[in-house]
Every structure is written in C-alpha cells, then in structure tokens.
Amino acid sequence: MSKKITVEKKVLSENDRLAADIRKKLEKQKIVTLNLVSSPGSGKTSLLERTLKELGNKFNMALIAGDVQTENDADRLKRAGGKNVRPVITGGACHLDARMVTRALDEMNLKGVDILFIENVGNLVCPSSYDLGEDMKVVLMSTTEGDDKPLKYPSMFRRSSVLIINKIDLLGLSNFDIKQAEKNARTINADLKVFEISCLKETGLEAWYDWLGNQVTSKKGKK
Amino acid sequence: MSKKITVEKKVLSENDRLAADIRKKLEKQKIVTLNLVSSPGSGKTSLLERTLKELGNKFNMALIAGDVQTENDADRLKRAGGKNVRPVITGGACHLDARMVTRALDEMNLKGVDILFIENVGNLVCPSSYDLGEDMKVVLMSTTEGDDKPLKYPSMFRRSSVLIINKIDLLGLSNFDIKQAEKNARTINADLKVFEISCLKETGLEAWYDWLGNQVTSKKGKK
Numbered sequence: 001m002s003k004k005i006t007v008e009k010k011v012l013s014e015n016d017r018l019a020a021d022i023r024k025k026l027e028k029q030k031i032v033t034l035n036l037v038s039s040p041g042s043g044k045t046s047l048l049e050r051t052l053k054e055l056g057n058k059f060n061m062a063l064i065a066g067d068v069q070t071e072n073d074a075d076r077l078k079r080a081g082g083k084n085v086r087p088v089i090t091g092g093a094c095h096l097d098a099r100m101v102t103r104a105l106d107e108m109n110l111k112g113v114d115i116l117f118i119e120n121v122g123n124l125v126c127p128s129s130y131d132l133g134e135d136m137k138v139v140l141m142s143t144t145e146g147d148d149k150p151l152k153y154p155s156m157f158r159r160s161s162v163l164i165i166n167k168i169d170l171l172g173l174s175n176f177d178i179k180q181a182e183k184n185a186r187t188i189n190a191d192l193k194v195f196e197i198s199c200l201k202e203t204g205l206e207a208w209y210d211w212l213g214n215q216v217t218s219k220k221g222k223k
Numbered sequence: 224m225s226k227k228i229t230v231e232k233k234v235l236s237e238n239d240r241l242a243a244d245i246r247k248k249l250e251k252q253k254i255v256t257l258n259l260v261s262s263p264g265s266g267k268t269s270l271l272e273r274t275l276k277e278l279g280n281k282f283n284m285a286l287i288a289g290d291v292q293t294e295n296d297a298d299r300l301k302r303a304g305g306k307n308v309r310p311v312i313t314g315g316a317c318h319l320d321a322r323m324v325t326r327a328l329d330e331m332n333l334k335g336v337d338i339l340f341i342e343n344v345g346n347l348v349c350p351s352s353y354d355l356g357e358d359m360k361v362v363l364m365s366t367t368e369g370d371d372k373p374l375k376y377p378s379m380f381r382r383s384s385v386l387i388i389n390k391i392d393l394l395g396l397s398n399f400d401i402k403q404a405e406k407n408a409r410t411i412n413a414d415l416k417v418f419e420i421s422c423l424k425e426t427g428l429e430a431w432y433d434w435l436g437n438q439v440t441s442k443k444g445k446k
Contacts, residue, residue, distance in 0.1 A: 040262045040347050040376065041368025068348060070374050092378065094317065094348035122375070123348055124263050125291060125317035144367040144390065145264025151293050152345070153263065155315065167367065170396060174423060200397060 015130055018098035022105065022133025026116065030222065031062075032215045033116045035132050037156060038140035039149075040122030043166040045073045046199035047140065047208075048117055049080035054209055056081045059114040059216060064088055064104050066096040066121050073119060084108060095127040096120050114216045124149070128156040135215075136161035143167045144174055147181035150188050157188040162195070164208070169198040238353055241321035245328065245356025249339065253445065254285075255438045256339045258355050260379060261363035262372075263345030266389040268296045269422035270363065270431075271340055272303035277432055279304045282337040282439060287311055287327050289319040289344050296342060307331060318350040319343050337439045347372070351379040358438075359384035366390045367397055370404035373411050380411040385418070387431070392421040 026033050036044045048063060055061065062084040065074040074087035086104045088096060101118060110116075118134060120127045128137075139160035141149050144167055150157040157163065163185050171178060178196065185192055193211070197204035249256050259267045271286060278284070285307040288297040297310035309327045311319060324341060333339075341357060343350045351360075362383035364372050367390055373380040380386065386408050394401060401419065408415055416434070420427035 039264060039345065040372055041365075067375050069377050070371070072371050072375060094346070121348065122262065123317070123346055125315075125344065125346055126349065142264075142367065144365060144393070148293070148295050149263055152290050152295060154292050167397075170367070170393065173393060173396070174390075 015098045018102050019131035019133040022098060022101055025105070026110075026133060029110055029113070030219050031110065031113050031116050032212075032219050033118065033134045035118045035120060035127075035134035035137045036140065037120045037124070037127045037137055037160065038122060039124045039142075039145060042122070042140040042142045042145065043199050044119050044122070044140055045076050047164065047166065047197070048077055048082075048119060050199050050202065050205055051117075051209070051212070052077065052080040052082050054205070055212065058213075060084075060112050062086075062108055062110060062113045062116045064096075064101060064108075064116070064118045066090060066100070066119055068092060068094070068121055084113070090121060094121060094123050094125075095130050096132060097130050098132055101132045114220075115212065124153040124156050128159050138162040138164060140164045140166055141181065143170050143176045143178065145176070147177050148184060150181070150185040154188045157185050157192070160189065161191070161193065163192045164195045164197060166197055166199055168196050168204065169201040238321045241325050242354035242356040245321060245324055248328070249333075249356060252333055252336070253442050254333065254336050254339050255435075255442050256341065256357045258341045258343060258350075258357035258360045259363065260343045260347070260350045260360055260383065261345060262347045262365075262368060265345070265363040265365045265368065266422050267342050267345070267363055268299050270387065270389065270420070271300055271305075271342060273422050273425065273428055274340075274432070274435070275300065275303040275305050277428070278435065281436075283307075283335050285309075285331055285333065285336045285339045287319075287324060287331075287339070287341045289313060289323070289342055291315060291317070291344055307336070313344060317344060317346050317348075318353050319355060320353050321355055324355045337443075338435065347376040347379050351382050358442075361385040361387060363387045363389055364404070366393050366399045366401065366404075368399070370400050371407060373404070373408040377411045380408050380415070383412065384414070384416060385434075386415045387418045387420060389420055389422055391419050391427065392424040
C-alpha cells in the first residue's frame with residue numbers, strides 16, 4: 001500500500017513540474033489560460049462555440065479540446081470559427097494532464113494569442129487533481145444535473161475560480177433550485193465568481209464576455 | 224514507467240479477485256445485482272427512488288449508494304422507502320471498487336434479497352474499469368447531455384448491458400436527437416437493451432419494471 005502511494009506521488013510531482021513550465025511559458029506571452037471542467041454534457045463546447053462566434057474578431061483565441069475518444073468537440077469548435085484548435089484524445093484516460101498539454105502547445109502557434117481555452121475531459125472528479133498550468137479552472141454545471149453537485153464533488157468546486165451555471169432556459173422543468181445550487185457552491189468555495197447562462201438561448205453571456213475581456217486587459221497590463 | 228504499469232496491474236487483479244468472490248456469494252443467494260453508472264446528474268438516484276416506490280412491496284431490494292462526498296443519495300433512497308440502504312463515501316476516489324463493495328456487503332443483511340442495486344459515483348469514465356461482481360452494468364444518459372456521449376465515452380457503453388435514456392420529457396428543448404443517440408450507442412454495443420424514460424414525469428418506466436421482474440424470475444429459476 002505504501003508503495004502505491006509513493007508511485008502516485010512521483011507521477012503528481014512530474015505533472016506539477018510540467019504545469020509550472022506551461023504556466024511560465026504562457027505568462028511570458030501574457031495569454032489568459034482557462035481550464036474548463038464539468039460533467040459530460042454540461043455545455044463546455046457550447047460555451048466555447050458561442051464565445052468564438054461573439055469574440056472571434058476581438059480576441060485571438062487558441063483552444064485545446066480534450067476527449068477520451070473522437071475529435072467531435074474540436075470539429076465543432078472549428079466550425080464555430082476556431083482557427084487555432086488542437087484536439088487531444090486521451091485514449092481512455094479520464095482527464096488531461098500537463099504532459100498532454102505540453103505536447104499540444106508544442107504543435108500550436110501561440111504568437112499573438114490572447115486567450116487559451118483548455119476543454120478538459122467531461123468528468124467532475126479526476127481533472128480536479130491535475131494542474132495544467134492554467135490561470136484558473138472554470139467549472140460548469142447545468143440546471144438538469146441536481147443542485148447538490150457542489151457538495152457531492154467538492155474538490156472540483158474548491159479548486160475552481162469561476163462557476164458557470166448553464167441551461168437556465170430549462171429552469172422550472174426539473175427540481176433544480178438555482179439559489180440552493182449557488183449556496184451549495186459557496187459553502188465549498190466562498191470566492192467563486194458565478195455566471196448564470198443559457199448557451200442555447202444565448203442569455204446571460206454578456207457578463208461572461210465582459211469578464212473575459214477584463215481578464216485579457218488585466219493580463220496585458222501586467223509588466 | 225514500466226514500474227507504474229506493474230503496480231496498476233496488481234491493483235486491478237486484486238479488484239478482479241474480490242469481484243469474483245462477490246459474484247459467487249450473490250449468485251449463491253440468487254440476487255440480481257445491477258451496477259448503475261452515468262455522468263453526475265443523469266438520474267441514477269431518481270430511477271432508484273421510482274423503482275423503490277413502485278416495486279418496494281413486490282421485491283426485497285438492497286442498495287449501495289456510492290458518492291465522493293455526502294450521504295445525500297442514501298438519504299433520498301431511505302426516504303423513498305429503502306429499508307436496506309448502505310452509503311459508501313469514497314472520500315475522493317472517482318469510482319467504487321470491489322473492496323468497498325465487499326466491506327459494504329459484510330455489514331448488510333442479504334437474507335431474502337431479490338435485487339441489489341449498486342449506485343456508482345457519477346463518472347462516465349473510471350467506473351467502467353472496475354468490476355464490482357455485478358450481473359450487469361446499467362448505463363444512464365439523459366437527453367440534456369448530448370447524443371454523441373456513447374462515441375466519446377465508449378468503454379462505459381461497451382461494458383454495459385442496458386442503456387436507460389432519462390429525461391425524455393425534455394426532448395425537443397435541446398439539440399439532443401434520441402434516434403441518433405441510440406444509433407451511436409448501438410455502434411459501440413449492438414446488444415444494448417434500451418429503455419426511454421422520464422423519472423420526473425413517470426413515463427416509460429413500466430417496461431423497466433417488467434424487465435427487472437423478469438431478471439428476478441429468471442435468476443430464481445436457476446438451479
């Protein structure tokens with residue numbers, strides 16, 4: 001048992017070392033880097049599609065789209081106007097790790113990029129343990145998932161800086177209580193910045209776009 | 224690297240050995256055992272609540288409710304009439320394993336039990352790799368998740384025998400195409416038995432109850 005723990009520790013340290021290298025590299029180029037995490041089907045790809053369409057002419061955006069199998073998400077992002085999209089197929093692994101991101105970045109052109117989105121594998125547990133060198137994790141949940149998810153999967157909500165509640169157009173059609181969901185999330189992490197949106201109906205997205213713009217301005221302003 | 228693979232192999236073999244013991248024990252007692260797997264929020268607990276209410280007087284049901292944190296699901300199952308409910312908090316682990324199930328079963332009274340439901344952690348990746356000694360895995364997906372989930376998370380759909388598509392009351396309110404979802408699922412696993420249901424509106428559940436009853440009859444009939 002002690003042997004197993006030792007090995008896991010070593011793997012994590014290797015990940016942390018690579019993530020620190022990624023962070024240094026992206027910081028130098030003043031690229032805002034967001035690691036999007038959620039259950040499968042909460043709307044990570046839909047949010048990125050909307051963001052590409054709305055901000056594609058304003059900001060230079062690069063995207064890494066992680067999935068266990070298929071390049072479906074990367075294809076959707078390209079169709080939405082993404083010109084710098086890199087699929088990463090994990091081939092069974094339940095999360096992206098810093099090694100996968102390092103390899104992807106090595107093959108991408110980062111010159112002039114303002115924002116790098118890393119769309120993680122749909123999984124509310126494992127990706128929380130892997131630093132990818134991001135500025136912050138953005139966790140999505142949708143109104144069809146149950147408002148107690150932050151309590152049941154606390155690590156992901158604790159390690160995220162932003163919570164996006166998607167599919168608010170479906171509020172009232174299930175037992176989901178959005179106030180309770182936010183209360184549960186803040187019990188785990190009082191500092192969460194929360195957005196309530198619907199990608200399908202394009203509601204609530206202006207605040208998200210404004211926030212993104214502020215992140216870019218703030219990063220560029222840094223010496 | 225080779226060292227890491229060796230350790231993982233050893234852990235999996237240990238799980239398989241424990242799962243075989245569980246299977247033997249439950250088979251001897253002629254208990255139909257189903258391992259419920261899905262993304263967080265697809266409706267595993269809701270399905271079990273409905274099933275307890277409808278079949279609670281007909282069959283003796285035992286339930287193991289796995290979660291990363293909280294006993295919320297176990298509490299819901301008890302409120303729905305579950306008299307033999309055992310919560311398992313994984314404390315961070317992204318799946319149940321055979322050791323956790325062995326421990327839970329040791330503390331449960333299995334005398335006269337017809338059906339054992341094991342509600343796994345909400346995660347469409349990792350639980351697919353862990354045999355819990357079940358007769359079969361039952362995978363749930365909901366109509367709000369995206370119809371390409373079987374292609375993106377193939378292992379879970381390949382290793383399941385039953386697919387339950389929940390929240391059909393929300394069909395038409397998103398881009399989810401149920402025919403395409405089933406086609407995708409059958410591309411991965413042609414033998415899947417499919418049920419289309421809504422736990423909230425209580426539609427499509429009769430076929431599921433009938434199927435469950437047939438599983439019990441079939442198991443009891445075995446010498």
